[in-house]
Amino acid sequence: MQAKMQLLKALQELDQELSQIRQQQSGLEQEQAAMAAEEGRVQDMVDSLLRDLEGLESERNALRQSLGQEQEQVQRSEGRLSEIKTQKEYLAVLKEIDTAKKVNKDLLDKIQEKESQMAALRQEMDEKQSELDGLRAQLAERGSEISAALQAFGKVLEEKDAERQAHLEPLPSTLRKRYQQLMDRRGGIAVVEAKDGTCTGCHMHLPPQLFNSLYRTTDIQSCPHCSRLLFVVPISE
Template structure:
């Protein structure tokens, strides 16, 4: 039994190593996703600004069309003004021309404002596009480093899996099954060393008769407190 227990300890060390590597692998995968999200968020921000600019240009074109219409209205009114015979009609046309010119001035002011906003937005988009290009370049380099780390971990996991397979074959199947059940219930630690009369898993004191059984090493001994498998090193004896 003592040999099997030491083999179980070796199996547990391999499992803990695999757990750590898998955790590290998941961290790298999460970093990869985060990098993609950063690029996507930056790209979406650029697209949103482009949408703002397109809407601004559309509004400006509408104002320019209205300005053309007002210019035409003024021109027609000025022609009519020359043909008017009565004072009343003349005053009405003058009023129309005045109102049209006022509206034209307002439209021109709005067009100037839209042009200034469009110019500012165009500069902002250019800066954001430059930032996006730089980010994508940096991210490509960082993702390459992460991929190297993933490849290395995968090689290590493959080696660990092979070593684990060899170790499992050397242990009775019933004992492996019990180990796996304990490992699942005890946060990955199924077998622990008995040291100085205590269980190193829960630090509780072990009964003397149980400790004597460990010295003999004939049977499987469980900690009465945490139910983990116990083993005793030869040097401790």
């Protein structure tokens, strides 16, 4: 087989290996990105729960402050009772105390309600936090495996790329261009064997004259149907 065709065949093998490695590489990169996105999603949930919790806490604190004020009011009113001279005034203060105590009871109920909401949120947040911790541990472990694999792939790609350049250099630029166009347009297969009068790339019959000439010519010939570059395995091989 002629030298150019040998180079093209070897080049195609290299390109197919390179494309497989790049596919594996991008698969790993996608896996890494998906894990990071999941981590971000759970982190957002934890953050949002924390904000809700802080909101409830400040509501509860405001209620506690009101309660404290009301309790002071009750104490003041109770202190005044001993100094009161008239029955009417006495009853009025008693009523005042009673009303304030009802308000306090109401405030206490509200505070308890806020606190039970807070406890539920805390539990939810703890669950999400431990989910997040798990994801982080997973990301650290799988992430370092992926990084090591990507690094190894990077090295192989570099070597294969250099090999590819060495195969490419001796070829005339028009042939390089033709090869590259075919690789792009014909699903990564630019060079195919012609066998039993047929192109094995597109499985169409080749004109007999063209097929026979492949055994003699030193020119690179194309399939008239799919344009791929044809080679034959000599009968003696």
